[in-house]
Amino acid sequence: MRGGTVAGMPRRTAAPRPVRSRVSPERAVDNRGIGRVLGILQSEAPKWNAPVVTLINTHERDPFRTLTSCILSLRTKDEVTAIASRRMFAIAGTPERMAEIAESELARAIYPVGFYRTKAKQLIGIAQQILERFDGKVPDEIDALLTLPGVGRKTANLVVGQAFAKPAICVDTHVHRITNRWGYVRTKTPEQTEMALRARLPARHWLVINDLLVAFGQTLCHPTSPKCSVCPVARWCPRVGVVRSR
Ligand code: SF4
16 A cells, blocks of 8 residues: 555654755855855844844943853853843942852842853852952953853853954854854864864954854754745755754
């Protein structure tokens, strides 16, 4: 019996197959193409929500607030980060005030961000070290930032790039996923992607790529089932590794 089911036997479900792209996987986005696709995303970006740490950086213009809100944003939704950051700034908006605050009070203020107890301890440690080792000022070098508690490469690059407008590439899960889907890099981890982009990406794109791809990744190029049918850069995308799309 073709196309039907045999009584009593469960119907077999076919495994999802990679989406067919009009662009073959060999035709990865190259250095000419990256300028074109980022330019298109830039013109689309006003329709999307900017990442919350970018909004805080633009509004506050204070490296300490950019750094501390970035810590809150790790593994936390933007809406939660925005509200928790406001509560945190109200009671501990400077290194001096943060260094003095009780850990339990800070944890209560930033709840329910992910790992709020651990982050409260890290934030107080960051403030104390900034006062003790950096004369009360957030350092503007990646290597120095990496010595602070809870600060990894993503946070360090974001602070250097956004708060100090110095060359940096902040690679989070969105930048890692999307640049691999474009075939622009072929990497297994965000750290490898950062190094690959540092070697390949023209410097003029370094500071904008994170903002653009975070907003694009949250709006269209989702981790599972990206919205390829309405994607403005679909005609140049080889969709490397995409198994299901809308
Ligand atoms: S949404 Fe689809 S077509 Fe667009 S960049 Fe992502 S994977 Fe490529």
